[in-house]
Amino acid sequence: MASSSSISTARSSASQRWAPREVSEPPRCKCGISTSVRRSFTPENFGRRFFGCPNYTGRENPGCGFFDWLDYPAAFEANDDALVLLIVKMQRLEEKLEAEIAKSQAKDVEIDSFKEREKLLEEKLQGSNNNLKVKDEEIKRLKENGHRLREQLIKSWVLFIFVLVVGISLGMK
């Protein structure tokens, strides 16, 4: 459990402009647990500390929504405004950059999978080309066999007719 001194004196440069409230101990949120000290990053309250529900983990998961300022509001100097805007701008740029990096990484993965698919297709094409070559050779061989068979058939017919003619001419004598 944090003591009042640790809460009010725990300062960083970002919280210098905010005057800390004297709090004996962190209030309990609607979940019934001791709240944690967090820092606001909105342009209006940049660096101002508050007690928030410890179950808060993000905008989608805000916990019970408990919220209580730890720091009093303080007047901004003109320069602070500019600084805060600059920091917020920088944060947005960082977010954009991260999103772009994530996008380009996703594209890289996409391109990789494209390349892999292309390679696979090429391999398949090569395989079917080889198959075609084998089939071509088979057809060529079959054609040659057919030629040879026809030649043999013609030869045997010629021989048969020759024998027949010789036989007939011999018989007629």
Ligand SMILES: [Zn+2]
């Ligand atoms: Zn809560």
